[in-house]
Amino acid sequence: MRLTANRIAGILRSHGYRLTPQRHAVLKAIASSNGHLTPDAILERARSLRSDISRVSVYRTLDLLGQLNLVCRVHAPDGCRSYMMTRPTGHHHHLVCTGCGRTVDFADCTLTELESRLSSETGFRTTGHILEVYGVCPTCDGSAESD
Amino acid sequence: MRLTANRIAGILRSHGYRLTPQRHAVLKAIASSNGHLTPDAILERARSLRSDISRVSVYRTLDLLGQLNLVCRVHAPDGCRSYMMTRPTGHHHHLVCTGCGRTVDFADCTLTELESRLSSETGFRTTGHILEVYGVCPTCDGSAESD
DNA sequence: AATATAATAGAAACAGCGTATCAATTACTT
DNA sequence: AAGTAATTGATACGCTGTTTCTATTATATT
Numbered sequence: 543m544r545l546t547a548n549r550i551a552g553i554l555r556s557h558g559y560r561l562t563p564q565r566h567a568v569l570k571a572i573a574s575s576n577g578h579l580t581p582d583a584i585l586e587r588a589r590s591l592r593s594d595i596s597r598v599s600v601y602r603t604l605d606l607l608g609q610l611n612l613v614c615r616v617h618a619p620d621g622c623r624s625y626m627m628t629r630p631t632g633h634h635h636h637l638v639c640t641g642c643g644r645t646v647d648f649a650d651c652t653l654t655e656l657e658s659r660l661s662s663e664t665g666f667r668t669t670g671h672i673l674e675v676y677g678v679c680p681t682c683d684g685s686a687e688s689d
Numbered sequence: 690m691r692l693t694a695n696r697i698a699g700i701l702r703s704h705g706y707r708l709t710p711q712r713h714a715v716l717k718a719i720a721s722s723n724g725h726l727t728p729d730a731i732l733e734r735a736r737s738l739r740s741d742i743s744r745v746s747v748y749r750t751l752d753l754l755g756q757l758n759l760v761c762r763v764h765a766p767d768g769c770r771s772y773m774m775t776r777p778t779g780h781h782h783h784l785v786c787t788g789c790g791r792t793v794d795f796a797d798c799t800l801t802e803l804e805s806r807l808s809s810e811t812g813f814r815t816t817g818h819i820l821e822v823y824g825v826c827p828t829c830d831g832s833a834e835s836d
Numbered sequence: 837a838a839t840a841t842a843a844t845a846g847a848a849a850c851a852g853c854g855t856a857t858c859a860a861t862t863a864c865t866t
Numbered sequence: 867a868a869g870t871a872a873t874t875g876a877t878a879c880g881c882t883g884t885t886t887c888t889a890t891t892a893t894a895t896t
Binding site: 653656672 | 787795799804807808817819820822826
Binding site: 559560562564565594595596597598599602 | 871872873874875876
């Protein structure tokens, strides 16, 4: 289950951050999507909820949420600055629909073996990885696109 | 073994493209690195070989090389537009040093299982993936940084 | 070697994304 | 209700990448 905008609002306040209408709109914008969103798409959605939101606030809110690990970035083939809500769990990866952007998380990551093998073969001390899997979701596979 | 600048020059010509001094300088700039380079870093290196190279030409050459699969993009945590020479082989991934950028390719990709499992679990028709592994190379692990 | 020509170059202007600065506003504490 | 520190938007800026256009040039042909 993914974090709702309201729960995140509570988390923000518990960390001493203010809950402004702008932040709330950004939260709702991100939480209302089942896929990843670019900062620009987030701005657009947030503006439909509250018209007086600036681009700057979107970036600031994204930075803040990123620091608190409440949103995570999605690396798409055409750009690596899209965001979506982080699930409560820790390490995970994304299965991204290249048609509509719908994104599914998965947590079973089989890369620790690979990392240790690479480590012993190269002498590198491995520290992490990016993994994004791409595909076409059932809906998009039936031709029409949606979001 | 990685492609040399001269071999790539031959490939370009065999595809009907001209071998201009600018392109050659860009090729040498990329080939002379053992890591991934941003377009800006490539411009800088190419300029040290030949002063009259414009930023536009770097981008154009990168596009061309990308179409021919002679360079590939490296997704780093801070940006996804770095380039390095492609090895002659096909599907592969990168182990990237976060200290100096040195990059090692590896071809044993264990993700087809994961993809088919995800596919049957989600209904997505998987089409590919990005995988970049990060680490610290032996040199950088001994404190000083180099390139 | 000279010529023709299509490809390629750089200059300049532009567009988009993200950030820094700063005065005005406002969410929250008391 | 008032005080205050956090937060906001406006503005300006810088960086990255692209488009357009004219001049140049690598190559094929003679």
